[in-house]
Amino acid sequence: MHDAVRLEAVSKTYGAGDNAVAALRGVSLAFPAGSFTAVMGPSGSGKSTLLQCAAGLDVPTSGRVLIDGTDLTGLGERALTLLRRDRVGFVFQAFNLLPSLTAEQNVALPLRLAGHRPDPALVGRALHDVGLADRAGHRPGELSGGQQQRVAIARALVTRPAVLFADEPTGALDTATSRGLLQTLRNLVDRGDEGLSTIVMVTHDPVVAAFAHRVAFLADGRLAGELADPTARAVAARMTGLTGAAVPA
Numbered sequence: 001m002h003d004a005v006r007l008e009a010v011s012k013t014y015g016a017g018d019n020a021v022a023a024l025r026g027v028s029l030a031f032p033a034g035s036f037t038a039v040m041g042p043s044g045s046g047k048s049t050l051l052q053c054a055a056g057l058d059v060p061t062s063g064r065v066l067i068d069g070t071d072l073t074g075l076g077e078r079a080l081t082l083l084r085r086d087r088v089g090f091v092f093q094a095f096n097l098l099p100s101l102t103a104e105q106n107v108a109l110p111l112r113l114a115g116h117r118p119d120p121a122l123v124g125r126a127l128h129d130v131g132l133a134d135r136a137g138h139r140p141g142e143l144s145g146g147q148q149q150r151v152a153i154a155r156a157l158v159t160r161p162a163v164l165f166a167d168e169p170t171g172a173l174d175t176a177t178s179r180g181l182l183q184t185l186r187n188l189v190d191r192g193d194e195g196l197s198t199i200v201m202v203t204h205d206p207v208v209a210a211f212a213h214r215v216a217f218l219a220d221g222r223l224a225g226e227l228a229d230p231t232a233r234a235v236a237a238r239m240t241g242l243t244g245a246a247v248p249a
Contacts, residue, residue, distance in 0.1 A: 002069065004163040004198035005031040005054050010063035011221075012049050023049040025221040026063070031163065036189045036199045038209035040235065041218035042243045047202045048167065050218065054200060055088055055165045056080050068162035085114055089156030089164040093171040095148040097140040103127060103151045104136040107158050114159075126154040130184055146177035150184065157188075166201040170208055182211040189213075206235035217242060 012024040024046045031037050031054075041047050052058035053065055056072050064073045068087050072080065097106050107126050108118035127133050130150040140148050149169065156164055166185075170178035189199055201212065209215045210232040217224040219242045227238055 002033050003030045003066070004033045004035075004068060005200065006066045007050070007054060008064050008066075010050075010053055010060045010065060012046075012053055012058065013061045022221050024053065024060070027218075027221070027223050028063075029216055029223060031198060031200050033162070033197050034189065034192055035214070036186060036212045037201070038212035038215045038230070039200065039202045039218065040204065040206075040209055040215055040239060041224065042239075045218040045224075045242075046221040047218055049221075051165055051167055051200065051202050055090065056084050085110070086159060087162040089159065089161035091149070091153050091156050091164060091166040091169045093168040095140070095145075095152045095172075097148055097151055097155075099140050102137050102139055103132060103143065103147075103154075106140070106151055107154045110155060110159055118158075123158060126158040127151075129157060129188060130154045144177070145173055146181055149173060149181055153181075153185070163198040163200060166199060168203060169201065170203075170205075178208065179211075182208060186211050206230075206232040206239065209235045 007027055007029045010024055010027045011022065014021045014023060027050060039047050039050060049058065053060050056065065056067060064071055066072065067083060070083060075083070104123055104127065108123045111118040124133065124136065127136055130153050132147060132150050132154065135143060135147060143151065170181055173181065185199055189197065203209050210230050212230065213228070215227045215230045215235055217226065217238060224242060225238065227234060
């Protein structure tokens, strides 16, 4: 099994001199193809910076990042843009759907922006993958929050990316909707067919993290351990050691 994403001794410092802030400090971490990894840590631990560097949205100060075997070091902006377009999907807490377009049209948008004529079968498959085949003609205002986030995921999947990066994807959803969405993501990875193969998700919620195959913990910009086959309670207990917070009953 190859690594969909690999970070090798990645450091990221913002500012210089007395104002320098080290967001990441020599982080080495691999995300194997076919895996679902949650990234957790206290506020300011470097979670978002790690996601941005891993996705090619930010450039490390030192170290290197490889996506689907391609070393991002030294790539020009155009090459990075093409790589992100073709091999990377993004899902954020905000749905970022265009309200005037139907679900089907929103999903097809990345293909149109890339200059391709959308394949209706491909768009339909992406919506089917997230359980919204029967909502293709609905606009965002006619969909629930959970359904809108599913459309956002289908839009990220339509290009068949090597990896999907998700930053607090359930933060705007209620508990029941959140769990349904996370189960959809887990199923897409576990199925391992032509759909999504790898997910890297930043979250602060132990219950959300428990849907992943493993959790990687950050503290003060450094990797602070991993947990395989996590449970919400085990994740909360590990977070307690990093933050001193109470473990929920």
